Amino acid sequence: MQVSTSASPTKKTRRDIKFLPNKVATVENATKADKNPPLFQLEHVLKICSKVQPASKGEAVVYWMRMEDLRIHDNRAFSLASAQAVKDNAPLLVLFVLSPQDYIAHDRSARRIDFTLRNLRVMKDTLAKQHIPLYTITHSPRTTLPDRVLSVLAEWKASHLFANIEYEVDELRRDIKVCELANQSGQVQCTFVHDKCVINPGKVTTKENKAYAVYSPFLRAWLPHITDKPDPLACAPDPKPNDLSIHKLAIYSGLFDSSVPAFVEGFELKLEDAEQMRTCWKEGEDVAHAMLSRFLHTRSRASQMGAVDPLTEGVKEPQKEQSKNSRVVKYKDERDRVNADTTSRLSPYLAAGIISGRACIRATMELSNAKKVDASRDTGIGRWVQEIAWRDFYVHVLAHFPRVSMGRPYQEKFSNVQWETNEEHLQAWKDGRTGVPIVDAGMRQANKMGWMHNRVRMIVAMYLVKDLMIDWRLGEKYFMEILIDGDLASNNGGWQWSASTGVDPVPYFRIFNPYIQSHKADPTGEYIRYFVPELAKVKGKEVHEPPSKVAEKLGYPTPFVKHSEARDRAMRRYKTPGEK
Numbered sequence: 001m002q003v004s005t006s007a008s009p010t011k012k013t014r015r016d017i018k019f020l021p022n023k024v025a026t027v028e029n030a031t032k033a034d035k036n037p038p039l040f041q042l043e044h045v046l047k048i049c050s051k052v053q054p055a056s057k058g059e060a061v062v063y064w065m066r067m068e069d070l071r072i073h074d075n076r077a078f079s080l081a082s083a084q085a086v087k088d089n090a091p092l093l094v095l096f097v098l099s100p101q102d103y104i105a106h107d108r109s110a111r112r113i114d115f116t117l118r119n120l121r122v123m124k125d126t127l128a129k130q131h132i133p134l135y136t137i138t139h140s141p142r143t144t145l146p147d148r149v150l151s152v153l154a155e156w157k158a159s160h161l162f163a164n165i166e167y168e169v170d171e172l173r174r175d176i177k178v179c180e181l182a183n184q185s186g187q188v189q190c191t192f193v194h195d196k197c198v199i200n201p202g203k204v205t206t207k208e209n210k211a212y213a214v215y216s217p218f219l220r221a222w223l224p225h226i227t228d229k230p231d232p233l234a235c236a237p238d239p240k241p242n243d244l245s246i247h248k249l250a251i252y253s254g255l256f257d258s259s260v261p262a263f264v265e266g267f268e269l270k271l272e273d274a275e276q277m278r279t280c281w282k283e284g285e286d287v288a289h290a291m292l293s294r295f296l297h298t299r300s301r302a303s304q305m306g307a308v309d310p311l312t313e314g315v316k317e318p319q320k321e322q323s324k325n326s327r328v329v330k331y332k333d334e335r336d337r338v339n340a341d342t343t344s345r346l347s348p349y350l351a352a353g354i355i356s357g358r359a360c361i362r363a364t365m366e367l368s369n370a371k372k373v374d375a376s377r378d379t380g381i382g383r384w385v386q387e388i389a390w391r392d393f394y395v396h397v398l399a400h401f402p403r404v405s406m407g408r409p410y411q412e413k414f415s416n417v418q419w420e421t422n423e424e425h426l427q428a429w430k431d432g433r434t435g436v437p438i439v440d441a442g443m444r445q446a447n448k449m450g451w452m453h454n455r456v457r458m459i460v461a462m463y464l465v466k467d468l469m470i471d472w473r474l475g476e477k478y479f480m481e482i483l484i485d486g487d488l489a490s491n492n493g494g495w496q497w498s499a500s501t502g503v504d505p506v507p508y509f510r511i512f513n514p515y516i517q518s519h520k521a522d523p524t525g526e527y528i529r530y531f532v533p534e535l536a537k538v539k540g541k542e543v544h545e546p547p548s549k550v551a552e553k554l555g556y557p558t559p560f561v562k563h564s565e566a567r568d569r570a571m572r573r574y575k576t577p578g579e580k
């Protein structure tokens with residue numbers, strides 16, 4: 001077992017790691033970053049890199065795998081690295097760098113780190129059979145990470161470094177530094193490519209060559225790019241095995257003997273939690289594809305709604321039923337129903353790059369035997385493809401408006417909204433003890449499973465920000481700390497949407513009534529009863545808003561705020577930011 005128990009007295013938590021990054025940039029720094037986004041700086045440096053001819057013919061080619069591209073198949077940088085290795089007749093090596101300070105800076109959950117390590121282990125074994133070593137290093141401080149990478153490359157006598165681009169500001173700046181150091185050395189050529197999105201950031205722009213800040217026009221402009229040349233949906237060729245002789249080369253043979261660490265200090269999972277994560281979210285590309293197949297071919301089930309292995313039942317169903325009633329076919333009408341597991345649950349796999357967005361879209365085309373991508377509002381497949389486009393949208397937003405990953409609202413006019421600082425309310429929200437059943441069910445689902453249904457994410461986020469009037473950044477941070485699919489772009493996008501501060505957000509005066517939302521999302525109340533066992537025996541509609549006497553009897557809290565009053569307070573504070 002690769003996990004620690006909670007009882008270990010020597011175990012460090014993330015708080016023991018003495019590193020306190022400044023998470024909220026000044027307006028000036030954020031504006032500066034928006035004016036010259038680091039992605040475009042990196043692309044500029046990469047053009048220079050492409051002209052660098054390494055001084056000597058190197059002896060190896062390195063693919064630097066990151067937390068967002070944990071797969072072997074259909075992986076652009078890995079594929080290009082392999083082609084280079086074949087061309088140079090040199091071994092292909094895989095490097096993975098564990099960077100605890102970056103995990104702190106991004107509030108990475110121990111669950112996501114554990115998931116990363118589990119996936120690395122699977123890949124290490126698979127790659128070893130192809131004589132490709134996967135080697136992990138752990139590095140701190142993060143400021144010297146570029147130097148460390150370059151020194152590893154020098155040790156391995158590598159002439160080429162390949163990687164897929166990560167779009168967070170810190171990561172882009174790190175990559176710029178890596179490229180600059182490589183260029184200075186004249187020993188290594190860097191090739192970093194786009195892989196995360198279906199359509200690469202920078203491609204989908206207005207006629208004036210500006211980025212979209214509203215989803216619908218973004219989608220309209222995104223769709224035609226699918227037919228671009230080269231084909232954005234094309235599957236990248238698998239890496240080719242290394243020659244057996246690699247095992248005879250002293251500097252490389254030892255890499256096969258290394259192992260992926262059991263945990264990263266400060267990010268250890270408690271035994272029970274680790275087991276729960278391994279039940280809900282098994283590792284490996286095969287699992288991701290099985291999850292996709294489950295979504296495309298099987299119907300939704302209340303029995304799969306909770307913290308269970310989603311693959312235990314339902315994958316092998318008769319073909320006929322699959323096409324008529326499968327989750328994807330019903331997605332248009334049922335995706336917001338939280339009581340029957342109606343969605344794909346692929347987000348942990350997409351966030352970690354265990355499956356690509358383009359593979360998902362290819363699969364929908366195969367399913368409907370279509371030559372064109374369906375992204376319409378009128379079909380289940382089309383609606384689902386639109387969600388994949390939302391994922392692209394938020395990455396594009398991050399790339400074009402880096403301020404959003406610097407702790408700033410996209411709409412700076414809301415930076416001065418007055419927040420409550422109420423530790424008790426925040427903690428109750430985190431624990432799922434606000435007294436609002438749908439909010440508590442959602443938070444408990446996330447605490448237990450590391451995942452929450454999208455509709456409930458919107459409800460709990462809106463409740464924290466508009467009803468409890470607590471700064472959205474605290475919610476954003478907590479989500480990152482507990483979710484297994486924590487992804488800066490989508491998480492920030494979701495939070496800024498709910499807080500009405502982002503690109504294309506819900507207007508500040510459209511405040512969800514959590515009780516009405518609850519009836520719509522969980523019409524039978526099964527979801528609430530499953531995740532809030534105190535209410536398991538409450539019959540009928542009362543489960544959505546139990547009368548205080550019932551709640552008291554069941555040991556369930558009563559709400560801190562009255563929704564109508566909280567709503568008025570939020571409207572006031574958003575209307576005149578700065579005032580109470």
Ligand SMILES: Cc1cc2nc3c(=O)[nH]c(=O)nc-3n(C[C@H](O)[C@H](O)[C@H](O)COP(=O)(O)OP(=O)(O)OC[C@H]3O[C@@H](n4cnc5c(N)ncnc54)[C@H](O)[C@@H]3O)c2cc1C
Nearest residue numbers: 343344345346347387391454457485486487490491494495
């Ligand atoms: C406040 C808030 C925080 C969120 N935080 C995250 C996060 O950290 N990581 C994350 O992956 N998603 C996040 N989302 C988006 C969304 O809730 C999840 O992607 C979705 O619930 C995952 O479930 P699924 O895989 O079954 O989705 P499906 O409905 O099957 O959708 C398929 C895929 O499309 C993408 N997708 C779906 N909805 C969205 C969306 N609204 N925005 C961006 N991409 C989307 C996801 O990659 C998802 O796996 C957040 C949403 C909100 C409102």
